[in-house]
Amino acid sequence: MGIDIAVRAPHQASLADDRGELIWSGHRFRTTATDLDHLWERLPAGSDPAQVTVVMEPTRNAWVPLAAWFRRKGATVVLVSAERSADLRAYYAKHTKSDRLDSVLLARLPMLHPEGLHPERGLGPGDPLRRATKLHSTLVKRRTTSLARLDALLEILGPDWHTALSGDLANTTPLRFLAAGYADPHTVKRVGRSRLVRFFHRHSRGAWGEPEADAIMTAAKATRQLWEDELDFADLAEDIAVEARLALTLTQEIKELDERIAILVTERDPAGIITSAPGVGAVTSAVILGRLGDIDRFTSLAGIRSFSGLVPSLDASGVSDRHGGPTKRGDALLREALFNSANQARRYDPTLAAKYHRLMVETGKHHNSALCHIATTLLTRIASCWKNQTPYELRDVDGRPVDRTEARAIINDRYQVPQHLRRARTTTTPNGTGRRSKESPSAPSPARQPQR
Template identity: 30%
Template sequence: MFYLGIDIGKRTHAASVMDEAGKILLKGFSFSNSTVGAEALFGALHKFSASPEDFIVGMEATGHYWLALFSYLDERHFLTHVLNPIQTDGWRNATEIRKRKTDTIDSVLIADLIRYGDFTDTSLMNENVISLKNLSRYRTYLVGTTSDFKRKVIAVLDQIFPEYETLFKGTGVFGAASKEVLLTYSAPETFENVTADELGQALRKASRGRLGADKAESIKQAASSSFGVRFAQEAYVFQLRSMIEQIKFLEKQVNEVEKEIEIIINQLDSVIMTAPGIGPINAAAILGEIGDISRFSTAAKLVAYAGLDASVTKSGEYEATHNVMSKRGSPYLRKALFSAAFVASFNDPVFSAYYQKKRSEGKHHLTAVGAVARKLTYTIHAILTKNEPYKVQI
């Protein structure tokens, strides 16, 4: 048996081969992260054996750069272990080369760790779960970018038409009708040049009949007495219209991503969808970030991974009596769990009772929701581990 250790890089990887006795047969073989590079590695391995079954491969889960090589090796039936870098760091500290770190040394280190066998695989997600992780994170990016544009739109409106925001409190400045109005008219002077009937018709069409003449009159009245900036309006209007177009495009993209997520979630048919507060979007984020639930031998480890555990502040003889959430681990998972906890706190009898209990103890609303999120994480760990749907226990 041969042990192949690969140190992963963005453009170039390094590989070392060790035999069962610990003898280094190949040291620091450099190859590119490409098909040509992978074929060059296979050529080097053929000197020892042409059969993939004679090799055990180890590589670190470094960013996303390991995925392509792993996929390539997996297709060719190599047994490949993906390691958490923390494990190889620990192994380095236990060896005589702990004070040195190079690509060559690391590839030898990984081969030796695989040969010794004292490691735990980083559980790999199936294709659907990887897709959920990527789509969910992409959705988070799109939503965040949309929010940035919305803040900038409000900043521009505050300068050229500060009264506008108060006119759409019910449907919101970024409702369909308001966005169409801003795209068409934008500045107060433009509203003054359009009749109430014309504006009313535009509002009725954009809002599907919910808004009309009354709203049009309110907008025209506010525009006529607006205390906004009157100079450089062309530049402001250009920015405003450009940003509204960006928001519309981003919202369309978010909608399309959510449709893709729902398709995959329906294919998975996971029991997580039975947990309170968890719909397709939260389910996608939670499943994508957790991956294989067997990675977490206890619910407490999952809580820690989500950063929902309490941090401990201690120095000398001082120890804090008020500990806050650590917020370590995956922020995407933590956000999804909080989102689900908000819903569960008011819609599920068990979690609602727990939320009320925390509130009765004098806890702040967000602190109580955080406690619900931790309890919900324990529930998620249980139902995913047992693969059994959630059942309300009263």
């Protein structure tokens, strides 16, 4: 059964037999129990639910309740990427696009490309850990944006404010100070040093006190002398307070979300197998578990590496064989977590450090390219540990088990990349206009002077 899923309009379903012959097509229905029961009744009499394969595209989140319903009925649910189904439609009907045609092509796909069908057993976006990790990433990025905006607004007051707040706006103490409207230099003068000391002491639990209050008083005085009466301090302080309150709210939401994620990870991985891998912390392990899904659904470790999108693309024809950059076909959040973990893991695992050293020094790889190789290796080992339910074990290149202290000593002694080589392999040539050359690459050439 092929289903073309719509978000607002009715879905369309078509049914084909094991030879690809259509039994019926163009059945319209919505995501309701009544419509789904009516659709299921249209199956041929005596059909075995285990022999029914439902093929659909993962259209936004509308596919999640449909997939769950069909799985409860005993059918096998297969998801096909929109790009693959579009390529198939272009092959059969290049100049025609309709919901009915899409459902017919999806219904016939099991006969056309059976080896490319992989059953979907999870809940996708319905999985709580998957949702939580995505929300965590979104909130962290929003807080980063808010803090950057806050830092930019403080620059209007002058450079002394950044120093007075210790340059750490992610700390809740300066955020509470700014949220209270104290970014107004006149307000700071009116409040006075003593009240500022009490404010800092109370909100920082004693970590901040007189030195910070003196720095704020000095910064406020410098701002008044710099601007005099030209700038509306009260209006700017209100804008800063809004950003500070937003950052405080996001910080609290992230803290509560971290606690919920920790509980979910403990339920999924009580033995701590994922976190036993080097470079994988609490947040990263949650991302790997949530975004990778059921690891057992992959038939091979190569399939897991391909799912990450970190493997290089291949363009081969005849005697030509060229590898490109990462395919980036998998989950972006999973790819980001693996990349960051790989950068830490190479500092603790001698085998990964040796591979990174070889890629950088001997092969001539760029730092990011080398980390992509390390990330796929790390993912393969994590998946193997999960399948075998054994923790990650650090080993030397000869296979001898080592502890973390000995591993760090081995890496520092053998696999340090020279700094000049690291700088050359870390930086990239910018495509835009540099500071020294203000001429745009597409600027017209200067006119030549006529020869005399």
